[in-house]
Amino acid sequence: MTTADYAIRQALTAVVPDALGCDLLAASVLETVQVTDERVTVALSFGYPCETQLPLYRRQVTQALEPLLDGRRLELNLAWRVLPHRTQQQMAPLAGVKNVIAVSSGKGGVGKSTTAVNLALALAAEGAKVGMLDADVFGPSLPLMLGLPDGTRPGVEQEKFFLPPKAHGIEVMSIGFLVDAKTPVVWRGPKASGALQQLATQTKWSELDYLVVDMPPGTGDIQLTLAQRVPVAGAIVVTTPQEVALRDARKGIEMFGKVGIHVLGLIENMAVHVCSQCGHADPVFGSGGGARLAEQYQVPMLGSLPLASGIREQADSGTPLVLARPDSAEAALYMAAARRLAGRLSLRPQGQQAFARMVMTHTPPPQ
Template identity: 45%
Template sequence: MQTTDHKQQPAPGALPPPAAGPGKLPGIRHLIAVGSGKGGVGKSTVSVNLALALAQRGARVGLVDADILGPSIPGMLGIPTGEPPEMTADSRMIPAQRHGLKVVSMGMLTGDDQPAVLRGPMVGKYLKMFVAGVQWGELDYLILDLPPGTGDTQLTLAQSMPLSGVVIVTTPQAVSLKIARRGLRMFEKVQVPILGIVENMRTFTCPHCGETTDIFRHGGGEQMSQELGVPFLGALPLDAEVVTCGDEGCPIVVDQPKSASARVYGAIAGALVAQLDTADTGLKPFVWNWDSNEGAPAWREAAVLPSGARNIPVGLLRRDPRTLSLLWQDGHRDDLDVRDLRLACRCALCVEEMSGRPLLDPRTVRADVSPRRIASIGNYAIQFDWSDGHNSGIYAFSDLRDLGERAALQGAEDV
């Protein structure tokens, strides 16, 4: 393995716009998750009204109720439940339409009082169907309203779908902020860009006397965004009309477009669009045949930044049949021997999960082992299909960068 530093100052305007269409999902420009660490913070209400605010800006918007086990979006939009959607001739779902949004939810398949009793793998199957098995048409934004927490749904999204980023919703009190921080860190770990934090239920204004009260404290979300270095998209008031409008199936952005809450949602939508216009999430999704080089990802020297991230690749290259080259956003380059990559696999077949004890005997790995196929996993890793039949290892970009640095240190010691 060899490592080199390759710094190049990008020319003004050299960075391309965010990937669209075929680079992500066909016809969908941006896939945006809305998440939270805990329930009860108004995440679904934010998802619905944010989607509507984007639509009011002239965008084509879809909304997926990704809380498969606890769907709430149909009620907020006045969509009948228990009425399965129509299907196209090629067995794709046709989404419901309300207030200019295209919508899919598990609640459309089950009644209000019928639980969806599903194990984790089935939850993931439905989620993938709701995103990739729907006839969305052309969309600028597909909003995914996630369940609370950091479980199967979040991991399925991060590993199998090209997210443009995530919006984190929290309330100002300490317990909500602490759990929201965990959720944010989970998305950072799998390298899903954090598009911003929304603080919900900040201030209550009495409709009778006009006095304002910070029932759930004040400014915690903004402070968290400053501490973590992520954008703060805006703070929403605690407004009884938001609840009333949602219960009646006509969200406040539609029912009362001139209200204070609706204006804040409009400002948040504008801030989100600005973040998406400047964000660069690295490489587009790819499936790469190593021998033929078919499907090879881009090598984008123009995406190198003086203050770029150390674990975001902007280029992968088959330098020769035995060497995988990676160009990182900070300009550093690693040339990794493919057999060394095979030996570095950290899957449960190669490393004992609890103790970390190596299970793979290097003597059993042929000297000529090589990749047959390399595929991207979400925004944070790649997976190899090896010529010796092994294919269960996922290589996080952060681990690949560390591997390159260890190889450089070893090379220096050998000299």
């Protein structure tokens, strides 16, 4: 390694993307460095979808390297690609899916499904190919939240595989497509668990970067089936600052630890209510609970979302807030949280089949 190469690598340690929480060198984002008398060529490949952030990264890297150019021209190549990452017990990935992300909560009513939907759409907005699996067999909500009309049914291929419907550009599979919307699912645990396994493994997903699984609340049969039968690259725990929710969130984190699923981070929902009339901020459910829980378990705090009527209204209307109001402050919070979860996952060890499967590389046009 030449002195110039070393200096460039050290300069990249000054660039710390929010999504990663560490510098570019530590994150192994740097692919190649070439220094000639005329130019400096640097290639960076991020391990998470970050289409909206590439211009920012370009500016930050250019600023860090400019003092070292000494009259040379800088040629900077930025790209991103998503690879499969290690799952519990290093299970083989689902066919057509690189990474399964479980979004869970210890109790109901904390906005888990709304969070899962907006995170999935945020990942898609960053350029990823995304699908969603509704694992809440008894209370499926994804068809409504994603605006799919009653009577939507999946296609069938070879009388064996479901072909998932699409909503807002992402693939969706739910037990809600297979039963009447007004008919309750009255099943014992083993049947519900079998239904989840069938939905996950017999759906023909189309080379997804991420499959976001909206889990039911709690730590019961469905969660155990997921841990034993579905390869999960990471989990997100959603809570509110309220102590009763935090206690159940602790159980969720402990459960994932026992079954070997890595917790990528925590999302605090309904953290504060901002009055639409006067702007007064009121922490209705308490404050700081999510941060304390994240610190206790040494997991990242991926985001803190407000209690806002628009989030609920857009979910009920079938056009979640990330799509309906992409320029809003709340949408920006979801986008940042999605990048953090994907960025943190990109730092995890890769799966055994990461290099044996086709991966998609996204490179922006020359600027």
